[in-house]
Amino acid sequence: MKQVAQNYRSGELVVLDVPVPACKPGGVLVRSLFSLISTGTEMMKVTEARLSLIGKARARPDQVRKVIDSVAQQGPVATYKKAINTLDSYTPLGYSLCGVVVEVGQGAEEFAVGDVVAAAGNEFALHAELNWVPTNLCVRVPEGVAPQHAAFATVGAIAMQGVRRGEAQLGEMACVIGLGLIGQLVVRLLVAAGVRVVGIDTVPQRCRMAEAAGAMACAGPDGEGTAYVEQVLQAATGGLGADHVFLAAGGDSNGPVELAARLARDRARVVDIGKTKLDLPWNAYYEKELDVRFSRSYGPGRYDDRYELDGVDYPAGYVRWTERRNLQCFLDLLAGGSLEVASLVSGTRPVTDAATVYGDLRDGTVTGIGYLFEYPQPTGDATQARYAAGPPLARTLPAPAATPSARPGGVGAGPVRVGFIGAGSYASSMLLPHLAKAPAVVLATVATTRSLSAVNAQRKFGFAAMTTDADTVLQDPHIDAVFVVTRHHSHADFVCRALEQGKAVFVEKPLALRQEQLDRLLETVARTGNDRVMVGFNRRFAPLFTDLRRRFGHHPGGPVSARYLVNAGRLSPDSWYLDEELEGSRFLGEGGHFVDTLSAWIGHAPVEVSAFQTSNGADLHAVLRHADGSLATITYATDGDNRFPKETLDVSGGGGNARLDNFTRGTVWSRSGKDVKRSYAGQDKGQRAEVAAFVEAVRRSAPMPISLASLTSTTRATIAVGESLASGRPVVL
Template sequence: MKQVVQNYKSGELALLDVPVPGCKPNGVLVRTAFSLISTGTELMKVSEAGMSMVGKARSRPDQVAKVMQSVATNGVPATYRKVMGKLDSYTPLGYSLCGVVEQVGAGIDDVAVGDLVACAGNEHALHAELNWVPKNLYARVPDGLAARYAAFGTVGSIALQGVRRGEPQLGETALVIGLGLIGQLVVQLLAASGVRVIGADPDPGRCELAERLGAAACGDPASAAVEAAVAELTGGHGVDQVYLAAGGGSNQPVELAAALSRDRGRVVDIGKCRLDLPWNAYYEKELDVRFSRSYGPGRYDPEYELEGRDYPIGYVRWTERRNLACFLDLLARGSVDVEPLVSHIADFDDAVETYQRLKDGDLKAVAVLFRYPDHAGEAQAPAVAVPAVRRGGGESAPDRTAPVRTAPARTGTTPVRLAFVGAGNYATSMLLPHLSQRDGVELSTVVTTTALSAANAQRKFGFARATTDLDAVLGDTSIDAVFVVTRHSSHAELTRRALLAGKTVFVEKPLALTEDELAGVLAAVEESGNDRLQVGFNRRFAPLLREAKQRFDVRTGPASVRYLINAGRLQHGSWYLQQGTEGSRFAGEGGHFIDTVSWLLEADPVSVYATAPAGNEDLQVVLRYPDGSNATISYVTTGSPGFPKETLDLIADGKVLRLDDFVRASVYARKRWDSSRLPKARDKGQSAELAAFIRAVRTGGPMPVPLESLVATTAATLAVQAGLASGAPVTLTRAR
């Protein structure tokens, strides 16, 4: 993803490619729609970075003090290396944005994937395409509020907290010194509270804007206009509150505050201006000087911001998160208007140029927004590509009826020699028992990463050889087919290597965990001309389901399919839970169910819509097919273990097909058909699938499932994650 960064030593600004942040517990991963440049705070930081080392030291005396303490403790060389290392690093910019929740971390139940949220924090609401934001630093955007307005949430919270610190009362009069972004918001908030507002700023344009937004009068602080307005509106007593929203090194704002305040008035510092308080002036009026700490209570408290520990509302009414939600509500109700503050909207790709124009003064602005490519207001429907299958020489077969490359038929009684890469639980319980006793099959070699597991498989199933050397197996010309039965993350790469080695490949699902992995497999097919590939989608080979489909007979109209998978919970420690490397549970298993539906409907899906409740892995996946058929796959982990795992209903043409967990099947038509209840264990098709695969290897005939179908099913499985991230249907686009 892209992020705006700055090197504080050199002042360089860059739009850098950085890794996507992980979605940690107690927070959400947010895809940015709009982020806001604070033309005061951020430009001050940008300007400081462009100063000389002496200039940086003068602007940050607090940091100089820390450096001197480090010299006293650690010595000059060590301190120099530490300081230079810190300065010569990229630092982020930004702290106010609005975006769409892309992923929900553990412990979050107040928002879901697809929700629009406003986010805060100079470590979490950055100018970046994706941000991880902890619980107390985001708030849901009210319905109807545009994303570009919600991006003002953080700066609005800063202004709101400042106003709260001033404790305004109906009928009072306030002076706002500095009419930049924060000052303009303070003016509106005070006016909405029933306070008469006077503004002070040397920029006539900003004064005019503040008056349009509710200020009673505004003027240059160096002129007599502001003093005259205060005298007129207060009867000569002075204002009740002064809000310092100015920056810079001048002490004029502090002196003006003392001169125009009433006796025992309140002075609130919101910005970062010079605060050399004139003792006599402040003492004689007994002025109450207050500081406003950023967005509100909770700011700079790691237990609140990072760990999500809220303050009880009875003790702290307005925390930074409650301020954020309150400001969004004010925007939604029209009590505050930020549209007049938007001076410029720039595409995020132009971020560096935009900062430079602001710094150079070419772009005069109160507020600037970055618009991200796929923001919520103009988001296009997400899509996942279904890549075309191109065999050697550029041959392409994008549909089910295209010719399929065959291999030379075997002669005589030579057995089909197989190698297994991986010998885990599934291989040893569901595949090898069907192969070890099959006539015409020789278990040639087993390859595992640990020597003992290879030796165990060799002893139990009669492999001729056991090894940990994959290259030796791929280079063995006597081996006809390779079974890839390893962890999910290795499937695509091992399949690619085996295809390039000229082997027929049987890979357990999933074929790939990403679009790039799928493209890599198909690149190997195109490079080698070897399309001899089967994925372990066994359910279409189950005898009971095949008979039920035959009894249902030809379908003429669109169908509705309901497929419930009561997957249950995994045991603690299962490698299936390692989603960071092995993909989600549905990514690993969902291809089974999509393939089954596509086989029943004799077509590939054209779109996928997926949704999930917050906090668990229960999924609802809706597939749409070219003829208007729809299938809903409910993949749930929270059901009762006593309920059957798989139940399927297909309804079309006045008929219903029902499958009960591969134990019983029925077809309700003009004549009803019921299967006999199977007396033995469920047959989910592994034996028939392996028989079809071995037959294809032996005869050189077509593979049991067209490669185009395997690719389409894999792409649809990948689209489920894309759908969960976007909250919208995902179109499956066919490459040409």
């Protein structure tokens, strides 16, 4: 299928052939009829992508702060690689469309194949021939509403939420500053609600368009134009001024927010809908006691994964207008004739012309505010069944002919054909670069749930095929090894399915989240006889770690004491790591790394686990007693400063001490003195050596680099930390 995408590093904008996304539970697969270009939000992104790296940094200071924190924790080399990997990727465009349901996922049975729907979301309603859309971001289009007009529903919901935030009432006066696509819709909604409207915009054509839609008067923000609008306001309100000012403008000028204070009445509401500079002039806003409000996108539910992805609705008695209800309301107004958007359609072009259209909009070659992409449609009678029909859903695509798809094998054995399930940031920055350089590896197929993720992985690393169907990888008899780099809750299931297909499996931590998942895995191994499993416990392979352990030596004094301090830091509130119900606790997801590293150092598995947590739940201490009598403490802290180094390992025993400082420096203290070694090439946590060891084991049918018994022991100990916290007692393994 075709999809519009942009490389944020180079600014290149292209229409790509990508695999059709999978139809996941909780949503529907929609074949696009029309999608709307947001000439505000999207053009801002398109323009930003063409800036230099310095220009991008100035435009996104929030991302710069994250990079600075990452440098402190991971070092400049690793941070640079991750940042460039993120920048040098195709990203999607679009968030408002109308299409036809062609497949219904489990839990989305309120829809049926053939339903004409409007869809929303900058991760779902993309400029693509087919999109998977969750149920709460999708609504049926009423009879009589043309698909090209229904494609405005998302942008209409944004405007509607802004109007709702203003709480405008019948007969009041409103001023809309910025008469682009959002501003024009705000004008129409206010007029439909019986609110008198004036407008301000730099483009005369937009002013005339708003007046044709019912605005009393519109003019430019220059002195003469502002004076004219102000005169109309004063006459209409008896000298009071605007009851509401809606900021629908964009840019870095503070003019709109200053003008709002001038035109607003005493104690008026100022609602920010667009993305404009908001350096509030204190005196003007204080003297009038203006009420400044923000309008968050489509409405309540936006940015809440429980609502958008899990389909958990807000009760209407508590939240009357959610983003989905706003979408439906906008369509109902179109169906009833209270609202029209036909006059906003400036042009309709085939989606294959996307690069030209965006270029013309950026350069000002074309004017207007409402441009639609049209998608190929099956021929026949104008029925829903006709729209639902179409070519087969191609979820697997071969690589372009120019992309190498094979490499020569190693000496003494054939090449290892590798399939990947998942190709996110970690896989793309820490695993695939090493595999792509390995002469004994053939990257066969990459499977991702999002189409562009597969395209990015194929483009960067040379996979022979890309797919959105994980079974394509699992069931391919020519694939020797499967890498599972997906979200935590899916690991155990994918491992079992891969083992049942006779594959060797490399899975990122954790191996399992619950004991029953671990039991299923062990049952699968026993039933199939296939124990070829490796977990991505990379730290035991880190050069500084292995060298430090060698220099520390095996002292005759017996057991050791170890402390592993992990400054895990805070996560953004919307991080999927915080979904404990589905993904387990943060420690359960990451703690296996530290349990395994300690076991690798001590040489014995833990036999007992005790865990304690601070009263606010931010930090925990896990005490591990190992089979040889060694004691190890893991301090997992999430309430520290993100700029403090992430990991510090201290070991004492046999008359010596050792310290590993964040995988950049290893120090041993002994009777012969202090011995320090540093990693001048940057932080190396062992991914390169780990991947090489796994590939060699698969290639030569040798034992896995970490035994299944050790993997099981580490997983059981990690799960036991949560059990000990819950019970308040030690857990014997």
